[in-house]
Each structure stands twice: as C-alpha cells, then as structure tokens.
Amino acid sequence: MRFSVNTQIAITHIVSRRKQTLVAALGVTVGITAFVFLNSLVLGFNRFFDNTVFKSMPHLRIFHDDEVSQPLLDPATHVVVNPRILNKGKNLINPDAVLKAVQSHSQVVAAVQWVTVNLFYTSGKSQVAGQGCGADIIQVDKMFDIRSTVVAGDMQNLKRMPNGVLLGSGVAEKLNLQVNDNITVISSLGVSKSMKIAGIFRTGNSITDKTRCYMNLSAAQTLLREGNAYVTDIYVKIKDVDHIERYDADFESLTGYTAENWKEANETYVAGAKTRAIMMRAISAAILLVAAFGIYNILNMTIMQKLNDIAILKAQGFSGKDVIKIFVTEALLMGLVGTIMGLLLATFLIRLMSRVYIGGDIGYFPIGFEPVVFVLGAIVGLLVTVGAGYIPARNAAKVDPVEIFRR
Amino acid sequence: MSELVLRTEAIGKYFYEPVKFRVLDDISFEVNKGEFLTMVGKSGCGKSTLLYLLSTMDTDYDGRLFIDNELVTGQSEKKLARIRNEKIGFVFQFHYLLPEFTSLKNVMLPALKLGKYSPEEIEHRAAEKLRLLDLHDIMNKPASKLSGGQQQRVAIARALINDPLIIMGDEPTGNLDSKNTAIVFDIFKMLTTEHQQTIIAVTHDNDFAKSSDRTIELQDGRLLSHKKVWGEV
Ligand SMILES: Nc1ncnc2c1ncn2[C@@H]1O[C@H](COP(=O)(O)OP(=O)(O)OP(=O)(O)O)[C@@H](O)[C@H]1O
C-alpha cells in the first residue's frame, strides 16, 4: 500500500513525536472507553428491563376505563353538578370482536383476552395474597415467553387441565408446594376453588414470582362469578416497543376502549431511565470533549513548532489544502490509535463488570457487549478527533511563508 | 530573439510597520529563458522582499508579474501553489529542510507532490541530484544531522528536482566554502546552457555576480541598473 505525500508527511510527524502522539491518543482512549462503557450500560439496563419486566407486563393494555357522569342539562346552563364514576362494569363488550379488531393491526405480534382476579392461595393454615391471571396460556407464552421461565412441570399441561394453575416460584416456596399438588384459592368475592399445580415458573421479578399464577380464562371467570363472555383486558405485544406511543390512538379507534402503553403504566421507571440515559450521555460527552481538547492542544502545539516546516512546504508548492490534509491526517491517526485502544479497554471493562454479582432481581451487572455502541464509539471517536484537528489545521493553512522566512 | 520567462511591470510594495514605507518601487525588468541572472545591492535594499514576490509566495504588492507568459498577479492560492511546485525551485537564505526527513526524502517531496513520475523514479532522480552536489554519502541522514553547508546543498538539489523553469536563490551559496560555491556555480551554469533553465540568484559575492550572464542592482527598493551584462564588458 502506498500513501499520498501528505499522508507520508503526517506519518513521519506522528512517528517522530511518539510521546505527544501517545498522550493525545490516551485522551481519546479514556473518552471512547467512557462513551462505550456508559452507553453499553444504558443499553444493558434497558435490555434487562425488557427481559424481566416484559415477562409479566404487556406492551399495551386495552381496557374499559372508568367513565365519569355528565350533567344531563345543556352545558351552557350554569348548574352545580356532582360528577361520579359510573358503575357500568369493567368488562369489554363482545370481547371476541375486540380481539379480532386488535389483531388486524399490522404491529401486533400477539394479543390475548385477559382477566385478573385478586385471590388468596391457601394450603393448610397458611394464606398468601396474590393475583390470578386468566388467559390462553399459548398466547401468553408468545407475549411473556412463559416457557423459558418454567422451572418445574410443563406449561402445556395447563391447556389440558381446566382446574390447572401455573404458580409463581415464590408462592410455591412459601406454601411448600410441588407440581401436581393441590391448592385451594379463594377469590376476593369469596369463591373458593381447588386447583392442581401444572407447573411452577420463575421470572426473576420477585413481586411477580411471589404473587402471580396463570390459569385458564374460564377458571378466572368462575372465581369472579362471571360467565364465559367476561373479559376485562386485552394484552397486546407489538413490534416497535420503543415507539409504542405512536400506536395508542390506532388501537383506541379500532376498539373504542382505552389503550394504555407500558410507558404510561410505568411513568416513574421511564422517567428514571430517561434521566439515567441523559446523565450517562452527558458524562460521556464531557469526557469526549476533554479528549477533543487534548487533540486540539497537542496539534496546536505541533503546528506552532512546525511553522518553519509549513512555510517550507508551501514554498515547495504545497497548497493550504495540502497543509490541512497533513494535520487532519495527524489528528486522525492519533484518534485511530486512541479509539482502538479505547474500544479494547471498554471490552475489557465490560467483561469485568458483567462478572460482578449484584444480587437481588438483577443478578449479574446488566452490561454486555453491544456491537451498535462499539460501532458508534468508533465513529464518534474519529469524528471528534477530525473535528478537533480541523481547527488548528485550518490555522496552519493560513500560515504566510514569507512572514516565517523573514524572521 | 530569446524567449521571456519572467516579466515584472512597475512592481511596488509597502511595509506598514513600524511606519508605512515603500520597500520596493517601480520595478520593471525582464528575464530570458536560459539566463543566469544575479541580483545585488546593499543589505536591506529589498532583494529578499523582491525575490519572495517573484516566487509568488508574497501576493501583497502593486504592479504585475508574469511567469512563463502568464499573469501571476491575482491568481488563486491553489494556482500559485501549483506554479511554485511545477515551475519554480527556491533556495532560501536561512531556512532549509524538514528536520525529520532524510536528505533524500527532502529532495523527493516536491516531486511526490507534483506526481509526474512514479515514486521509484523520483527516488532515482533525487539520488542523482544529490550525487550532482556531491551529497551521495549523506543521502539517508536525517536533515537535522547535517551541517549548514550540507543543508544548503540539499536545498539546492531539492530546488532542481522538478526541473523547474526558474530556480530562485536567496544567497544560495551564502553558507558554502569556495570549493562548493564553485560546484554550485558550475551546476547553475550547466542548467542554463544545457537545459535552458533560468537562474535568479541574490548574492553578496561579487565574483559570483561577475561570472553570471547579467546582474541587476537594487538600491533603496529601486532598480539601479539591469543592463549590466558581464559578458559584454
Ligand atoms: N516584515 C517587515 N516589516 C517591515 N519592514 C520589513 C519587513 N521585512 C523587511 N523589512 C524591511 O524591508 C527592507 C528590505 O528587506 P529585505 O529583507 O528585502 O532586504 P535584503 O536586501 O534582502 O537584505 P539582506 O541583504 O540583508 O538580506 C529592510 O529595510 C527591512 O528592514
């Protein structure tokens, strides 16, 4: 491979001042390491959230929201009104048609009719409060990947057992229950039902594991003293999770009911995640800025020391553009060395951190090798160095050789 | 009729510091192809200033400059750089080489920039120019490790590398002993006679001036005489 004259000159400059090059490159290394590490952390947290939280919470929930009474009089007349929540019932009317309407949307991956029932698990004298989820387990599996969380028994059994129940591991441990044991559940309406454990699951989210169980829709309806057309929610999984708010209106007009996405349902978490992402980006940007200053400084210094050389090159017929190319190439070379070292260091740090055990629901530190962040880091590193190098290079291009020679 | 390679039309220049003064005034002269021209004058009379102007590096002047029958005055920076690269070889008064590069590489750089020959050919030609100036031994020495005289000779070799139309020198033999001055003089003479290249050299060396084809004399920024043709005396 043969380099252009300008590149050859840049390489010679870089090689003959190794120490300064290394200092500038180290600045970039630190910047890129921070950038890649912090952004991987943000992505790792998000992924962790997706993996654990979306094992028990839907992307989107369609339900019959409370309605507030409206005055019967013409709104123009001033009267004292006393608005109340209407007691119309919370079920969806004609749930099969609503489900069909939801499924017609192109974003939908899975949708399932859902009934939640508050209940107590009882075994002997002990009682544990919890929630029963009545739904078609095959569809729920598509949504929450239940299969992968089942630690004992078999999810499929639930289909065959009208009185079957898939129990959270926390509940099972508390009540000391195994697969195929019987359990009595008592709903908040006082209906008691004897059920058989088809399987036990563990999602990693302790609240879910300590409270939830899955059962057939009909079982939940019985516990609520309702008929087989009683459905309160449709849970939906869609493709574009991150921009879910774009589709709320679609589903509301499709079904005529309220659609609530996971971001609305978890405003605190979303705000926290946003703050965290902004903070990490700000920190990595600040560190990168310092690295850029390092490159800028060292290049400026180099140019100050090389005024004579620049004048000679210009007298020889090198144009201002050539001079810019030479010094931007130098910045780029420093940036390249720094970026490569930064990516290596970040890989090492991520490896190290991903082996740190935190415990609780999180387990190991939620950070992993994110190719997108590495590619982005490389691009950002090179862009920043070229940007930082361009300013002093442009000044070098303006050097007037005659002024230098007269000295 | 000989061909013109350089012509100035009433060139003048001001310096503004510390006070405004006219360092060059009404300089008009012509240089023929293949001519060995020397420029003399007292220290501070404006020789270097004029040479920078002729070399196209200084563009802040009035009047007009033609090189190779082309108006140079007012051309773009890029065009001027190209003219310097292709048509002018310059030997400086004090500043010579790029310290991190070897003598050979220093000589090669303007040719690599021009890109007329392959790098192998350029290396070969550069080595030849160095041999011409008796510098073959120090070819691979970094420029920063050379003596003043050696540096000046490498600079002369570099000025020759692109076979320029005009070679301009600001006291090109100022750092040389009499033996090397003689060598450089002979090379200049050979270039003008055999290759029809043109030399414009500022000198304080009277013998050097007297042996050239023609000498122009500057005094306080004005042309005192440009008809001093030594051959006819
Ligand atoms: N940048 C400048 N600003 C103001 N005056 C200058 C500047 N450079 C040179 N001069 C003045 O211009 C005049 C001509 O300078 P120049 O360098 O051309 O002289 P010279 O003939 O080459 O002298 P020497 O033989 O000593 O090299 C001098 O009086 C000098 O002091």
Ligand SMILES: [Mg+2]
């Ligand atoms: Mg001078």
